Amino acid sequence: MANATEARLERERTGLCADCVHARRVESSRGSLFLLCELSRSDPRFTKYPRLPVLSCPGYQNNLGSAESP
Secondary structure (H helix, E strand, C coil): CHHHHHHHHHHHHHEHHHHECCEEEEECCCCCEEEEEHHHHCCCCCCCCCCCCECCCCCCCECCCCCCCC
């Protein structure tokens, strides 16, 4: 139950990035957490650190391997 609640809260804070295969969590030396979009390395349409929550993204791919449109 706690894991489901935590996952829901994470999804509310970060949007699609919460379960996107291209998102990587980056922690600063001061403990701040950021989400890095790996697509930004090869495609200029994507920002390196997108403003959260991301509600729509053409590069979104669910971690489960299926593309999903919200």
